[in-house]
Amino acid sequence: MSSLLPAQDKYPTNYFIAPLDIELKLVGTFGELRSDHFHSGIDIKTGEVEGLEIRAIADGYVSRIKIRSGGYGNALYITHPNGFVSVYGHLQRFIDPIKSYTRNAQYQNESFSVDLYPDKNQLKVVKGQIIAWSGNSGSSTGPHLHFEIREEVSQKTVNPLLFGIDVKDNTIPIINMVKIYPFNKQTTINGKNEAVGFFAKRSGNVYVPVKNDTIEISGNIYFGINTFDPFNGGQNVNGVYSIQLFVDSTEIYSHDLENFSFAESRYINSFIDYKEYKQKSRRIQKSYIQPNNRLTIYNHVDNRGIIHFGEDGTHQITYLVKDIKGNEAKLSFYVRGKIGEISEKKEKTGGILFNYTGQNKFETTEVKFDLPGKALYDTIYFKYKVLPKTKDAVTPIYQIHYDYVPLHSFGKLAIKVDSLPPGLKAKALIARIDNKGKPSYSGGKWNNGFLETSIRQFGNYCAMIDTVSPTISPLNIKNGKTLAKQNTIKLRIKDSFSGIKSFRGTLNDKWILMEYDAKRSLLTYRFDEKLLSGKNVFILTVTDKLNNTNTYTANIIK
Ligand SMILES: [Zn+2]
Structure with a gap:
C-alpha cells in the first residue's frame, strides 16, 4: 500500500533537472497499461527524430550499461547520491568515455549484447552533462526517450513527474x-x-x-x-x-x-x-x-x-x-x-477445479501440465480438449484452458511425441497456436519421450518441426566488392519460425562488433581497425533456436 504521506512530499522536487532541454511532451505516462506490464517510466517525445542531447539529471556515476537488440536497446543507468537511479532507454549512442568502455567490453566478450556494471569511480557524470543522444534502439516503435527514476534500495520505479519535472497539461482525462x-x-x-x-x-x-x-x-x-x-x-x-x-x-x-x-x-x-x-x-x-x-x-x-x-x-x-x-x-x-431476484442462468459445471492457493496438476497419456501455487489470480475450472492436427504439426493441438484467462507464473507443459525419425528429434519444438492458427515458438526439451517447456499463457499448443535455416541478405556488400564509398556493412537476417538465437560476424577470422536491430532484422558493422587495407574475408554465421545455421562469406577489398 502507498504510505500516508502525500506522494509529492516523499520525493525531492528541486534535485533533478529534465533529461532533455526541450519542452517535455509525453507519448507514454508512468504506469500506463501495456501488454503484460505497467509502463515503468515516461516516454518523452523527441520530435520524430533521433540525436537529441540527453543530459544527466543530477551528479552521479554510470552504474549500469545495457545493450540489447530488444527491450530498452542502448540503455544507461546513473546512480545519484540521494538514493535514486535514473534510467535512459532507446538511446542512439553514448558519449566517450561511456562509448569506448562499452565497446571494449563488447570486444572482450565477443558479444553485441552486454550488461555492464561499472564501479562508482569509473564513469562519473555531473548534473546537466550530455551523456548520450536520443534514438530508437531496442523495441521502440519510433524515436523517443524512455526515462525512469528508481529507488536504489527498494528497486521500485517511481513516477518521474513526482520529482518536479514539469509537463504542461490542463486537459481532463x-x-x-x-x-x-x-x-x-x-x-x-x-x-x-x-x-x-x-x-x-x-x-x-x-x-x-x-x-x-x-x-x-x-x-x-x-x-x-x-x-x-x-x-x-x-x-x-x-x-x-x-x-x-x-x-x-x-x-x-x-x-x-x-x-x-x-x-x-x-x-x-x-x-x-x-x-x-x-x-x-x-x-x-x-x-x-x-x-x-x-x-x-x-x-x-x-x-x-x-x-x-x-x-x-x-x-x-x-x-x-x-x-x-x-x-x-x-x-x-x-x-x-432490488431485493432477492434469482438469476435465471444455471450454474455451469465441467472442467477440473484448479484452486488459486495451491499447486495444480493435469495429466493424460499424451499431455502433462503442472502449475505451481499462486500461478492463478483466482480459482478456475480447467478445461482440456484435443483438437485436430494441422498439416505442419507432429501431434494434435492440445487446448490448455482458454487464452483469455491470465496466468501469473510459469507452468510446465509436456507433450508426448512419438514416431519421429531420429534425425528430426533435435528439430522438434512446442508451438503455441494463436486464434488465427499462427504458430509461435514456445521452447521444448526432451524428457522421456515428452517435449517439455514452461508456459505463462493458457491456450492451444502442439509439437512441430523446424528445419529451416535463417536467411542472410547482404544490403551493401557482395563478394569481390571494393568498399570505397561506404563506412558500414549492413545485412538483413531473418528466421521464419523459431527465431534467431545468435549471430557471429568475423573479418579475417577476428570477431567484429555487429549491432543488431531486431525490429528491422538489421545487422550493422561500422568500419573500425578490424577492417584492413587490401583484401579481407568477411564471414557471418546466423543460428536459430533449433540450431539451424546459415553462413555468408564475401571477400571485400578496402
Ligand atoms: Zn517507455
Whole structure:
C-alpha cells in the first residue's frame, strides 16, 4: 500500500533537472497499461527524430550499461547520491568515455549484447552533462526517450513527474466506458447474470452515460472503467494517474500510480478485465482485487471492491479520474438495488477445479501440465480438449484452458511425441497456436519421450518441426566488392519460425562488433581497425533456436 504521506512530499522536487532541454511532451505516462506490464517510466517525445542531447539529471556515476537488440536497446543507468537511479532507454549512442568502455567490453566478450556494471569511480557524470543522444534502439516503435527514476534500495520505479519535472497539461482525462460485473452466479444486473457495459460522453466538465437509464442490481457486483489521459497538443492518449470510486458519498476504491516494483508489474493482467482485452483490445481497469492479486498501487479498497445491492433504493455511483497534474474527470450514474431476484442462468459445471492457493496438476497419456501455487489470480475450472492436427504439426493441438484467462507464473507443459525419425528429434519444438492458427515458438526439451517447456499463457499448443535455416541478405556488400564509398556493412537476417538465437560476424577470422536491430532484422558493422587495407574475408554465421545455421562469406577489398 502507498504510505500516508502525500506522494509529492516523499520525493525531492528541486534535485533533478529534465533529461532533455526541450519542452517535455509525453507519448507514454508512468504506469500506463501495456501488454503484460505497467509502463515503468515516461516516454518523452523527441520530435520524430533521433540525436537529441540527453543530459544527466543530477551528479552521479554510470552504474549500469545495457545493450540489447530488444527491450530498452542502448540503455544507461546513473546512480545519484540521494538514493535514486535514473534510467535512459532507446538511446542512439553514448558519449566517450561511456562509448569506448562499452565497446571494449563488447570486444572482450565477443558479444553485441552486454550488461555492464561499472564501479562508482569509473564513469562519473555531473548534473546537466550530455551523456548520450536520443534514438530508437531496442523495441521502440519510433524515436523517443524512455526515462525512469528508481529507488536504489527498494528497486521500485517511481513516477518521474513526482520529482518536479514539469509537463504542461490542463486537459481532463477521457472516460470512455464503465462496466458492471456480477460477482457470482446469484447476482442479477438488469435481470441477467451478465456484465453490463455502457459508454460515457462528456457534457461540460463531467461525463454522463450516453444512455442514462438506471441500472437495476440484485446481489454482489463490482465496477470497471475504461479511461485515458490526453495531453495538451498531443494526438495520443496516455494513462491516468488515479481512479476513485464512490457509492453515494462513501469511497469504495482508490489507486494511484506513484510507484511499483518490477516484480508486481505482471499483475496488470489481473488489474484489467483480461478477457475483454484479449477479445476486444479494450482495457477496462477493474475496481476489484482478485484473491491472488498482490499489486501495491491500491490505496483504499473496501471488501476488495465487491459491493452489495440488496434493498430497494437508488444510489449514485461516481468515478473520479485524475491525471498527475490534478486535472479531474467525473462520471456519475445511478443504480437501483432490488431485493432477492434469482438469476435465471444455471450454474455451469465441467472442467477440473484448479484452486488459486495451491499447486495444480493435469495429466493424460499424451499431455502433462503442472502449475505451481499462486500461478492463478483466482480459482478456475480447467478445461482440456484435443483438437485436430494441422498439416505442419507432429501431434494434435492440445487446448490448455482458454487464452483469455491470465496466468501469473510459469507452468510446465509436456507433450508426448512419438514416431519421429531420429534425425528430426533435435528439430522438434512446442508451438503455441494463436486464434488465427499462427504458430509461435514456445521452447521444448526432451524428457522421456515428452517435449517439455514452461508456459505463462493458457491456450492451444502442439509439437512441430523446424528445419529451416535463417536467411542472410547482404544490403551493401557482395563478394569481390571494393568498399570505397561506404563506412558500414549492413545485412538483413531473418528466421521464419523459431527465431534467431545468435549471430557471429568475423573479418579475417577476428570477431567484429555487429549491432543488431531486431525490429528491422538489421545487422550493422561500422568500419573500425578490424577492417584492413587490401583484401579481407568477411564471414557471418546466423543460428536459430533449433540450431539451424546459415553462413555468408564475401571477400571485400578496402
Ligand atoms: Zn517507455
